Structures are given as structure tokens and as C-alpha cells.
Amino acid sequence: MPLPVHLRQFLASVHPYDSLSEADVDALAEVCEARDFTPGETVFAVGDTATSLYIIASGEVDVTDETGVQISILGPRNSFGERALLRGEDASRTVTPTQDTTLIVMPAETLFALIDAHAPVARFFDRRRPPRTDQKDLTTLPVEQLMTRDPMTCAPETPIRSAAGEMHAKRISSICVSDAGGFRGIVTLRDMNGKVVAEGVDPAAPVSAIMTDQPLTLGPQALVTDVLHLMVERGIGHVPIVEGADLVGIVTQTDLTRAQAMSSADLVGRVAKAADAAEMSRGTAQIPDLLVQLVEAGNRHEVVTRLITDIADTATRRLLALAEAALGPPPVPYLWLACGSQGRQEQTGVSDQDNCLILSDDVTEAQMPYFADLAKYVSQGLDTCGYFYCPGDMMATNPRWCQPLRVWREYFRGWIATPNPEAQMLASVMFDLRPIGGDCSLFEDLQQKTLAEASKNSIFTAHMIANSLKHQPPLGLLRGLATIRSGEHRNQLDLKHNGVVPVVDLGRVYTLQGQLSPVNTRARLEAAQKAGVLSASGGADLLHAYDLIATMRLEHQVTQIKAGDKPNNYLDPATLSDFERSHLRDAFVVVKTMQSAVGSGKGALG
Incomplete structure (x- = not known):
């Protein structure tokens, strides 16, 4: 099959080779070779020695991991093979054309020479998210x-x-x-x-x-x-x-x-001193502006979300204090906890409420209305401040999530003993619990004992792993990126449910496997790597992938805020450059690979 265009012209049109001089493109075309492959013919397989980089000129290839699980389908102008080359490892994937396909084969030594001599090529093949240096006054x-x-x-x-x-x-x-x-x-x-x-x-x-x-x-x-x-x-x-x-x-x-004065500390101070929810909301209304400022100042995504979450924590504690002032002192000790993104300290410009109440076992039935009123006061105040009600009713206003400690212990025991789909969903959310206000002694050993008990139950662990695979990275179409096919967000990527959430779910699995205490996703990945639950290379890959996806999500929200729009998690990949699209696809491929490793029972150490 002849190339659809001349080899030199094709290479000159593909990023990052479009950044080379005409002479360099000529030299590159001299050493590259066009090869034709038929459907089902193996380009290379798991365990093969890596010798070349492949660029798809026409056709399509199927990429699977060592377990045979499909990672992605790649079309024209995508490349593959660089992972093994840059690591000096044998291939960890099998690539097979799904139709007549023409590949441009670039020798490994040529790729290395280009990386050494040309910064744009080096940046393209550095799959880590580069640190932001554009600090702005x-x-x-x-x-x-x-x-x-x-x-x-x-x-x-x-x-x-x-x-x-x-x-x-x-x-x-x-x-x-x-x-x-x-x-x-x-x-x-x-x-x-x-x-x-x-x-x-x-x-x-x-x-x-x-x-x-x-x-x-x-x-x-x-x-x-x-x-x-x-x-x-x-x-x-x-x-x-x-x-x-x-x-x-x-x-x-x-x-x-x-x-000039606005900072997370400034907003925390204003919220902490607010006389009521209405006054508090005037402070939380500035969170989008703070998000823009923090991201454009080059702060890492986990720092930005931590600072944004601190404001929600402060609002919750202030509302608890105002509720006690209005309702009187609590009849027994209680603890207000956050779960979801607030629990993990990962809130962005779009946040709902996920919370619950643990009460002292001394509470009586006659005292329960006090805590129902407390929950209603705080949840309504949070809604006034822009933290909308949880669509799944995972809130302390739901009597199910406002219970004595003994009931919470039974909840966790039941979810572990009978890991049905609902139990898996609830257990996943509850693994993200973090105390916000009240008597922290009510939670001191609950999490650790639950983790220890859950990790010993192989059926529960298997269900937890299966649950973590429900949200898949968007791979397969549109140069490797599969967009939403219909509805309001057609042709867009969901950077939350198909980007961040798969990594969050993996973090929970590693937490269970290693009985780790961190709740924040990035902290979980680092702890899993340190504890040996994640290999050094697998952990590094997943951290880099997560950093890129989470950062791109924040940058997308900042773009929307600056345009006067409400931030969301839906990104049109057509707005990305070839460079950004390629790196995002590679990040999704890493996440898919780690999911495959967990799903195959091999963990992340292979």
C-alpha cells in the first residue's frame, strides 16, 4: 500500500517533527521506512525487544497489554513504541492492525538523537507534566x-x-x-x-x-x-x-x-467570622476567582484543591458553631465528617456536599431530632454558600447517615461481609471519610479497623477491584480519545468521571491492599509506592498521569471562569494542540494499564 502522501511531507506535518528545519526533516525521512501491515499481523508483542518508534500513516492498530486487555485503538498520526524505547525495556504491549495499515518506522538511535538535539521533540516525549514556571505578579x-x-x-x-x-x-x-x-x-x-x-x-x-x-x-x-x-x-x-x-x-x-490581598487565608478568615450563611456566601462566591489566581500562579493541582477545600472545611465548622448557638449545646458528643472530594481534599470549582454525622453511643431516641435539626442547618448553609445538595443524598440530613457509632460499625461490617453493588458504592465513598468538626475520638480507630477487616476479606477486595474498573479512561476513538457520543456534552471528554475518578478508584484499592491511612488520592499513590503496593516505575507513571489529567481539568475550569462561564468537567479535545492531545492520551493509557494490572489480579508490581 503506497503512502497517502510523500514520506517527507507526512513527517513535516506531524507534531513534534513539524518543529524541525527542512534539512532536519529531509535527514529524518532518509532514515525512516514505510512498512505495510495486514489486519491481524503482529507489529510487535509483549516481551519483544524494542528497536523502533512507529508512526501510523494510514490505517488503525489495536493495542493490548500483557493480559490481552485492550488499552486503546490508534489511528493516523499517532505513534507507539516510545514507552519501551525510552525506558530501555522489552515491549509491555502487543500491537496488531485492525485493517490494512502503513507505519513509518523510525530507528531507536534516530529518536534518541532527535531528543538530544531538539527541545520540542524532547518535551513531546517527556510524559511528565512540566512544572509551571509562569508565576505572575x-x-x-x-x-x-x-x-x-x-x-x-x-x-x-x-x-x-x-x-x-x-x-x-x-x-x-x-x-x-x-x-x-x-x-x-x-x-x-x-x-x-x-x-x-x-x-x-x-x-x-x-x-x-x-x-x-x-x-x-x-x-x-x-x-x-x-x-x-x-x-x-x-x-x-x-x-x-x-x-x-x-x-x-x-x-x-x-x-x-x-x-492583592485575596488568598485562601483571606477567604478562610472571612468565612470563619461570618455572622450567617448569607455573609459567608459572599466570601465563598470568590472561590472561582481564587481558583484562577492559584492556577495561573503555577501552583500544583494538589495544592490548589487543598486550599479550595480548606474554605469548605471552615464554612462547615462555622455553620456547626452557628447551629449550636441557635439550637443550644449538643446533648451528646458528635462528629461531622466529609466524604467525596471534600473528604479527599480535592475540591475544584464544581463541588457538591458529601457528609455524615457520627453520634456518641449514649444518644437516645429523644435526642435524635436535635441532630436532624443540626444537619439541616449546616446543609442548608452549605447550599447557600454554593455547595449544592448531593444528588445521591449522601448527606447528614439523610437519617441513614446520621447515626450512633455502633450503627456505623455495623454498616462497615455489613458492607464487608456482603459486598453487593450498593455496599461497594457506599464503602468506596466511606473510605474517603475525614473528620471536620466535633469529637474526633469517635473516629479514631474506625477507619483503621475497617481497613484491616476489609483487606482480609478476599471477596470484598475482589468486589472493590471490580468497582474500581467501572469508570474507564476515554480511549478508542478520535486519535485515541473517545468522546461522549450524544447529549449536551457530545464530542467532549468527561475529565472527572473518565479522567480523575479512575485514578481515585485505584487509590482506594491500593489503600485497601496496603491498609494505608491517607485519604487524599495523590498521597495514597505516594504511600502505596512507598509501601511496595505500587512498583517504583508503575507508581511514577500513575502519578505523572494523574498530575497531567488533574492539572488539565483545573486549567479547563479556569478558562471557563475567565470567559464568564460556570466551570464544569467537560473538555472539547478539539481545543487542544496535538502536543496536549497526545500527552493526555498517553496519561489515559497509563491509567488503563494500571486498571488492567489490578483487574488481572497482578496488582501493580508486574
């Missing part, structure tokens, strides 16, 4: 990342009194004036005081009578430092941001102060 950020979008506006004919009422109700220091022709001007508290109070302008007059006409403005691509310089030089406290004739935002001195 506030003053160098584009103003569109800081401005308040959709600021309060009114028409020029609006009465001054009405505009003042709006400003007072919204607790803002300015209101912009716009009409059908676009942005007209701005009225600030200084205008109200100086022209209405001091000079006696009639409050019934239109705001156009006191507004600053054609004020100084900037475009959304200006830097924050431009705003600072303008404010200092001209002595103003408000800078409208316009694009053409349209008002798109505003930056005030308060915005600058808040952004």
Missing part, C-alpha cells in the same frame, strides 16, 4: 482577569434618587450610564456627595446631570499596572473597561485591594 495580569464583569448600569434619564438607591442596595460605589449608543459615563459616590449633597442638585434630576461624561477608560487587554498608573496619576478610583462602544467591566480601588 498581579500588576502584569491583563485587566480582563481582574475586572468586575457586567457592572451595574442605568439609562441617562434615570433619576438620581433611583440610581443612588440602586448603589445603596448593591453596596457599590459607582454606577455606569449607558444607552442604545453604548457607554456614556459614570456616577460615583463622590459625584453624589459633591453635586447633590454639597451643591444641591435636585435628586429628581437625571443622572446625566451629575455623571462624568466620557471618563477615562481602558480596554480589556490593558494590564492591571495600567489601571494603577491611571488611578495614581489622575486621582480616580474607578476605571470603566470598554471594548469599542460597549462597557464590558469596571475596575475599582476596592477590586485592586481585594485582588
Whole structure:
């Protein structure tokens, strides 16, 4: 079968070889060879000595691991074989064409020479997530990342009194004036005081009578430092941001102060001192902005999610204190625990509630209504703060999850003894329990005893492993990436359920196998590697894969927040570069491989 295009032209169109000079591409084409394969013909098999890199020019290949489990189906412009080459190992996969296929075969020594001589090629084949070095100072950020979008506006004919009422109700220091022709001007508290109070302008007059006409403005691509310089030089406290004739935002001195001071500690402090859930929600409403700031400052994903989760923990403890103040002191000791992403300290810009209550065994039936009211108070407060109710009702407001310690012990014993599908689901969630507020002695030995008992039950362990394989990485289509086929998120990847969750599930299995205490997923993987549950190479691969998937998920949410959209977990792979798509696919392949190892009963040490 002839190549669909000339060999040199083909290589010049494939990343990362498209970064090479014409002379280097010519030299590469001279040493590469095009080979044809028929369906079912083995390209290489598990245990073969790795000698070449393969690039698919046309056709399709099936990739399976040593157990025969399919890892992925690869189409044109994808490559394979580099894993074994770069590690100096024999092949750990079998590759078989599913149709007539033409492969470009690159000798190993050529690949190594390219990696040594060309940084873009080296970066492409470094499957680790590179550390972020683009630390950004506030003053160098584009103003569109800081401005308040959709600021309060009114028409020029609006009465001054009405505009003042709006400003007072919204607790803002300015209101912009716009009409059908676009942005007209701005009225600030200084205008109200100086022209209405001091000079006696009639409050019934239109705001156009006191507004600053054609004020100084900037475009959304200006830097924050431009705003600072303008404010200092001209002595103003408000800078409208316009694009053409349209008002798109505003930056005030308060915005600058808040952004400069905003940190997770600042939000934690505000939430911890809030008088009620409504006041608390004004702090938690800034979590998306904090997420943007933390990610763009180059923080690692586990640091970002830990800091975001700390705010939820603080909100929960503050609501518990407010509930006790409203309901009176608790009749017996209790412990509020988080599970799910909050329990694992992995919250992002999209979070629901997953929580429960463990009560002292001294609790009586007559005292149970107190804790029902406590749970309702806290859960409603969390919902007000943006932590929406759990769709599966995994909350302390459900009487099933508000029980004495003895009942919780029976729950875990029952789930381990009878590992049906529901028990597996509940056990998986409950393995992520983490105390938030109350008497921690109620949880001191529950987790460790449960892990020890569960790890001894081979049937439970087998069911736990099977449960961990329900969420599969999205491999198979679209250059190796299988997108959602229908519905609202058609042609997108679910970076939560098909990206992060498979690794979270593997982390739980390793925790069970090694009776490990960490709850955070990355900490679990590191502990499993240290304890020998995960091999050094397998653990390193899985950590790198998890880092890339989790980081890409956060970066996707940041992009949405900056665009003024609500963050979610659905990514269109068409928005990724070939480089990003290839690395994401490789990360999914690693996760699939580790799932296959666990599912085959070989663990992750083979």
C-alpha cells in the first residue's frame, strides 16, 4: 500500500517533527521506512525487544497489554513504541492492525538523537507534566482577569434618587450610564456627595446631570499596572473597561485591594467570622476567582484543591458553631465528617456536599431530632454558600447517615461481609471519610479497623477491584480519545468521571491492599509506592498521569471562569494542540494499564 502522501511531507506535518528545519526533516525521512501491515499481523508483542518508534500513516492498530486487555485503538498520526524505547525495556504491549495499515518506522538511535538535539521533540516525549514556571505578579495580569464583569448600569434619564438607591442596595460605589449608543459615563459616590449633597442638585434630576461624561477608560487587554498608573496619576478610583462602544467591566480601588490581598487565608478568615450563611456566601462566591489566581500562579493541582477545600472545611465548622448557638449545646458528643472530594481534599470549582454525622453511643431516641435539626442547618448553609445538595443524598440530613457509632460499625461490617453493588458504592465513598468538626475520638480507630477487616476479606477486595474498573479512561476513538457520543456534552471528554475518578478508584484499592491511612488520592499513590503496593516505575507513571489529567481539568475550569462561564468537567479535545492531545492520551493509557494490572489480579508490581 503506497503512502497517502510523500514520506517527507507526512513527517513535516506531524507534531513534534513539524518543529524541525527542512534539512532536519529531509535527514529524518532518509532514515525512516514505510512498512505495510495486514489486519491481524503482529507489529510487535509483549516481551519483544524494542528497536523502533512507529508512526501510523494510514490505517488503525489495536493495542493490548500483557493480559490481552485492550488499552486503546490508534489511528493516523499517532505513534507507539516510545514507552519501551525510552525506558530501555522489552515491549509491555502487543500491537496488531485492525485493517490494512502503513507505519513509518523510525530507528531507536534516530529518536534518541532527535531528543538530544531538539527541545520540542524532547518535551513531546517527556510524559511528565512540566512544572509551571509562569508565576505572575498581579500588576502584569491583563485587566480582563481582574475586572468586575457586567457592572451595574442605568439609562441617562434615570433619576438620581433611583440610581443612588440602586448603589445603596448593591453596596457599590459607582454606577455606569449607558444607552442604545453604548457607554456614556459614570456616577460615583463622590459625584453624589459633591453635586447633590454639597451643591444641591435636585435628586429628581437625571443622572446625566451629575455623571462624568466620557471618563477615562481602558480596554480589556490593558494590564492591571495600567489601571494603577491611571488611578495614581489622575486621582480616580474607578476605571470603566470598554471594548469599542460597549462597557464590558469596571475596575475599582476596592477590586485592586481585594485582588492583592485575596488568598485562601483571606477567604478562610472571612468565612470563619461570618455572622450567617448569607455573609459567608459572599466570601465563598470568590472561590472561582481564587481558583484562577492559584492556577495561573503555577501552583500544583494538589495544592490548589487543598486550599479550595480548606474554605469548605471552615464554612462547615462555622455553620456547626452557628447551629449550636441557635439550637443550644449538643446533648451528646458528635462528629461531622466529609466524604467525596471534600473528604479527599480535592475540591475544584464544581463541588457538591458529601457528609455524615457520627453520634456518641449514649444518644437516645429523644435526642435524635436535635441532630436532624443540626444537619439541616449546616446543609442548608452549605447550599447557600454554593455547595449544592448531593444528588445521591449522601448527606447528614439523610437519617441513614446520621447515626450512633455502633450503627456505623455495623454498616462497615455489613458492607464487608456482603459486598453487593450498593455496599461497594457506599464503602468506596466511606473510605474517603475525614473528620471536620466535633469529637474526633469517635473516629479514631474506625477507619483503621475497617481497613484491616476489609483487606482480609478476599471477596470484598475482589468486589472493590471490580468497582474500581467501572469508570474507564476515554480511549478508542478520535486519535485515541473517545468522546461522549450524544447529549449536551457530545464530542467532549468527561475529565472527572473518565479522567480523575479512575485514578481515585485505584487509590482506594491500593489503600485497601496496603491498609494505608491517607485519604487524599495523590498521597495514597505516594504511600502505596512507598509501601511496595505500587512498583517504583508503575507508581511514577500513575502519578505523572494523574498530575497531567488533574492539572488539565483545573486549567479547563479556569478558562471557563475567565470567559464568564460556570466551570464544569467537560473538555472539547478539539481545543487542544496535538502536543496536549497526545500527552493526555498517553496519561489515559497509563491509567488503563494500571486498571488492567489490578483487574488481572497482578496488582501493580508486574
